[in-house]
Each structure stands twice: as structure tokens, then as C-alpha cells.
Amino acid sequence: MLADAPHRAAAAASRADLHAALAQVERAEHAVTGLRLAIVTDLLASGTDWWQAGEALAMHPQAAFEAFAHLAPGQQAPAAQRPDLAIILTAGLAGAHDPHPEYGIDIDDLGPDHSVNADPAVARVREAARLLGAVTWITVTIPGDFEGAEGDPVPGSDAISQWTSVVTDPAELTWLREVMALNAAGGDQDDDLD
Numbered sequence: 001m002l003a004d005a006p007h008r009a010a011a012a013a014s015r016a017d018l019h020a021a022l023a024q025v026e027r028a029e030h031a032v033t034g035l036r037l038a039i040v041t042d043l044l045a046s047g048t049d050w051w052q053a054g055e056a057l058a059m060h061p062q063a064a065f066e067a068f069a070h071l072a073p074g075q076q077a078p079a080a081q082r083p084d085l086a087i088i089l090t091a092g093l094a095g096a097h098d099p100h101p102e103y104g105i106d107i108d109d110l111g112p113d114h115s116v117n118a119d120p121a122v123a124r125v126r127e128a129a130r131l132l133g134a135v136t137w138i139t140v141t142i143p144g145d146f147e148g149a150e151g152d153p154v155p156g157s158d159a160i161s162q163w164t165s166v167v168t169d170p171a172e173l174t175w176l177r178e179v180m181a182l183n184a185a186g187g188d189q190d191d192d193l194d
């Protein structure tokens with residue numbers, strides 16, 4: 001079915017039968033989705049962790065978990081699988097919530113290539129802010145690095161949300177720790193870490 005659907009779609013399109021062409025495209029999409037789910041199910045059953053699954057799917061480990069955890073009941077979240085790579089993110093509305101120092105550093109201090117930017121909740125916060133025309137802040141810290149970093153903010157007063165995620169590489173965590181130390185010391189990370 002998957003192999004012949006593109007040919008059938010092309011043939012239908014050449015006859016200007018767009019309804020039939022779209023039906024074949026839909027068949028192919030369903031077949032690809034089913035195949036992807038079967039492959040991911042097999043990967044997870046074989047002991048693959050969320051980093052390996054994410055790499056295979058070209059996704060952040062947290063995104064892979066959110067998309068496919070239902071295929072592996074009981075499978076731990078990425079931060080539980082590799083607590084040494086865990087981070088805590090906190091988000092708030094500018095002007096309504098204060099980014100307290102214990103929440104860590106601004107996510108923008110990490111640069112666009114840092115894997116924390118691929119966390120799905122980061123994308124959701126940014127998209128919601130864009131749609132609402134609001135300005136938000138997102139901070140990043142390492143569990144236990146700051147007093148109170150692991151505590152939940154007071155709902156409606158300190159922040160919109162706080163969640164646990166992961167970085168994809170230990171070197172990113174090392175770099176995050178260095179930037180946090182520099183910020184705590186009052187230095188300029190752009191000058192010292194480039």
C-alpha cells in the first residue's frame with residue numbers, strides 16, 4: 001500500500017482527479033504513521049532510552065517522550081532516565097511575574113543552538129505568547145544549584161509554569177553551569193565564553 005500510493009496519486013493527478021490523488025496521499029500518510037509507531041514501539045521495547053529515540057526521530061528527548069510515551073507504559077521520563085542531564089525551566093509574563101534569581105538564567109543567554117530551545121514546552125510558551133501578543137521570559141537552572149530551584153512557584157504570583165526537562169549532551173550542562181556561575185559573579189558570558 002505504501003509503495004503504490006505515490007504512483008496512484010500521481011496517476012490520479014495526471015487525470016485531474018484531485019479527489020482520488022488526495023485519497024492516495026492520505027493512505028500513504030496513514031501507512032507512514034503506522035510504520036513510525038511500530039518502529040518506535042519496537043525501539044522502546046528493546047530498551048532504547050529517550051535520547052536514542054529522539055535521535056532516531058530527530059527530536060529532543062522530551063519531545064519524543066511527550067509524543068510516544070503512550071507506546072511504552074511505565075517508561076520513565078527523560079529527566080528520570082538521566083537525572084544528571086536534568087534542568088528546570090520556569091516561565092512567566094513580563095511585567096506580571098518576576099524572574100527570581102533562584103529560577104536561573106534567561107534562556108536567551110544560552111543561544112539558539114542549545115538543545116533547551118528544542119524542549120516542546122519552550123515552543124508552546126513562545127507560541128502562546130506570540131498568539132496573545134504577550135512578552136514572556138523563560139529561565140533555566142540545574143536542579144539543586146540554587147536554593148528553591150526545585151520548588152514550584154506560587155500559582156498566579158511567581159510564574160506561569162515550571163517544568164523539568166533535559167539537555168541532550170553533558171557538555172551543554174557544563175556550559176550552562178559556567179554561564180550560571182558567571183552570571184552569579186556578575187560577569188559577561190558573551191565576553192568570556194565565546
